[in-house]
Amino acid sequence: MAKELYHLIGGNKVKGTSGRFADVSNPATGEVSARVPLASTEEVDSAVKTAMAAFPGWAATPTPKRAAVLFAMRQLVTENIGTLAEMIGQEHGKTLEDARGEIQRGIDVLEFACGIPHLMKGELSTNVGGDIDTFSIREPLGVVGGITPFNFPVMIPCWMGVMAVAYGNAFINKPSERDPSSAMYLGELWQQAGLPDGVWTVLNGDKEAVDGLLHHPDVPAISFVGSTTVGEYVYQTGTANNKRVQSFCGAKNHMIIMPDANMDQAADALMGAGYGSAGERCMAISVAVPVGEQAAAEIVKRLIPRVQSLRIGPYNDPEADMGPLITTQAKDRVEGYIAKGVEEGAELLVDGRGTSLQGYENGFFTGGTLFDKVTTDMTIYKDEIFGPVLSVARAKDFDEAVAMVNGHEYANGVAIFTQDGDAARTFSNQVDVGMIGVNVPIPVPMAFHHFGGSKRSKFGDTQMHGPQSVNFFTKMKTVSARWPSGIREGAQFTMPTNR
Numbered sequence: 001m002a003k004e005l006y007h008l009i010g011g012n013k014v015k016g017t018s019g020r021f022a023d024v025s026n027p028a029t030g031e032v033s034a035r036v037p038l039a040s041t042e043e044v045d046s047a048v049k050t051a052m053a054a055f056p057g058w059a060a061t062p063t064p065k066r067a068a069v070l071f072a073m074r075q076l077v078t079e080n081i082g083t084l085a086e087m088i089g090q091e092h093g094k095t096l097e098d099a100r101g102e103i104q105r106g107i108d109v110l111e112f113a114c115g116i117p118h119l120m121k122g123e124l125s126t127n128v129g130g131d132i133d134t135f136s137i138r139e140p141l142g143v144v145g146g147i148t149p150f151n152f153p154v155m156i157p158c159w160m161g162v163m164a165v166a167y168g169n170a171f172i173n174k175p176s177e178r179d180p181s182s183a184m185y186l187g188e189l190w191q192q193a194g195l196p197d198g199v200w201t202v203l204n205g206d207k208e209a210v211d212g213l214l215h216h217p218d219v220p221a222i223s224f225v226g227s228t229t230v231g232e233y234v235y236q237t238g239t240a241n242n243k244r245v246q247s248f249c250g251a252k253n254h255m256i257i258m259p260d261a262n263m264d265q266a267a268d269a270l271m272g273a274g275y276g277s278a279g280e281r282c283m284a285i286s287v288a289v290p291v292g293e294q295a296a297a298e299i300v301k302r303l304i305p306r307v308q309s310l311r312i313g314p315y316n317d318p319e320a321d322m323g324p325l326i327t328t329q330a331k332d333r334v335e336g337y338i339a340k341g342v343e344e345g346a347e348l349l350v351d352g353r354g355t356s357l358q359g360y361e362n363g364f365f366t367g368g369t370l371f372d373k374v375t376t377d378m379t380i381y382k383d384e385i386f387g388p389v390l391s392v393a394r395a396k397d398f399d400e401a402v403a404m405v406n407g408h409e410y411a412n413g414v415a416i417f418t419q420d421g422d423a424a425r426t427f428s429n430q431v432d433v434g435m436i437g438v439n440v441p442i443p444v445p446m447a448f449h450h451f452g453g454s455k456r457s458k459f460g461d462t463q464m465h466g467p468q469s470v471n472f473f474t475k476m477k478t479v480s481a482r483w484p485s486g487i488r489e490g491a492q493f494t495m496p497t498n499r
């Protein structure tokens with residue numbers, strides 16, 4: 001029988017009481033491995049109360065002491081990377097190496113956050129008026145919610161939660177109900193690292209839990225990562241309830257291949273960025289845009305054999321380039337898009353449908369798929385497919401390629417492959433996209449820089465991690481103080497100035 005998962009509240013493993021559960025499956029075998037409780041509004045309330053009780057003590061903990069917990073957590077995640085990767089592989093399906101890569105990206109955030117005393121520094125101006133000094137201080141917000149997607153079950157809770165607790169908040173992670181185990185284990189590691197009970201909560205659930213956080217009067221901020229439909233809803237509902245909200249959402253990332261690009265390098269880059277993690281990455285490249293007929297012919301010629309020879313397997317197959325999709329519904333959705341592409345007239349060069357692996361016949365596998373002659377009016381161009389499907393959409397010149405990028409509703413990442421610095425610089429200036437790669441296919445910034453898209457790939461104006469994260473997870477107070485205090489000016493009824 002499938003094991004029953006729990007919530008992590010106040011340092012305790014707490015059984016779900018709503019009576020509602022979701023199945024968690026191993027995507028390689030199709031077997032249900034666990035059932036995860038789905039929190040009710042009452043359970044959300046209880047988790048928030050526990051987190052609220054833990055918040056003041058943690059907020060008052062000196063920043064070097066908070067940093068010591070972060071150092072310990074960095075060490076624990078590093079030591080447990082194998083266990084975490086195994087959990088991700090079993091529930092998400094990505095290969096172990098890929099899982100280790102995402103955990104390393106989470107460790108990068110922990111390393112950045114170890115410098116928290118520096119990030120919390122305020123501002124000071126002395127003698128702004130008669131013996132008056134003005135200084136600003138940063139304070140944590142309280143209990144903040146973090147709603148995370150299935151595709152990076154460790155990295156994304158780290159993106160937001162590590163920074164949230166580093167700044168002194170209590171954090172409630174609501175992981176994806178499709179692969180919650182690694183996020184729960186992360187919560188347990190925080191306890192071992194010395195984070196006080198209640199500062200990091202893992203509350204499992206679905207829409208009801210998310211709504212519970214969005215409407216809770218004691219949750220002042222929500223960080224969300226997931227699809228655009230849900231992210232827009234979270235942003236609108238949260239801000240309507242006067243919360244601070246940041247939503248990082250869906251994508252359709254283009255890679256421009258200029259005629260002077262090294263075509264072998266570009267083709268290899270497209271393979272990793274298009275098919276790694278079975279295309280289930282918000283920074284995956286899903287549209288290749290060769291500029292000119294010669295570049296199109298060169299890139300397509302190289303892609304076909306590479307896509308045909310993609311190695312597909314379960315997460316623990318060291319030879320596999322990519323694993324299965326997350327659910328059978330995801331497989332149906334992706335294969336539905338492939339049918340739609342054919343119906344709308346795109347040229348199907350490699351068809352990943354009907355992929356079956358010996359011994360894994362019930363797995364949710366779809367093979368690598370390649371389309372050519374995709375046009376901007378087609379559904380497979382407009383929608384985020386979130387699977388191993390790469391579309392070649394040819395552009396006649398550089399301006400048309402830029403217009404395609406800027407014409408799309410999504411604007412998370414984009415890349416250009418070229419040997420021409422002028423073209424790369426002009427491109428970087430002209431595209432309205434959050435993250436740009438020049439000869440870098442997946443330009444996910446390091447933890448000490450900022451992550452975030454533009455247009456319908458992000459709602460809210462703050463970025464993920466990097467120094468700017470302080471703006472999302474803290475509020476500022478500004479103090480004007482006069483010392484010595486004995487000066488008497490008499491009552492002053494006009495607006496005070498320093499002149």
Ligand code: NAD
Nearest residue numbers: 148149150175176206207210226227230248249250251282
């Ligand atoms: P999703 O939107 O289905 O789920 C995200 C979270 O929202 C989960 O915790 C889920 O339980 C919750 N949720 C789902 N439906 C909800 C509803 N109706 N109301 C309230 N909450 C709901 O996303 P997913 O399928 O888990 O993840 C894939 C999506 O995430 C893709 O669109 C991908 O591009 C996007 N993503 C974006 C980024 C980024 O940084 N921009 C990063 C990773 C993933």
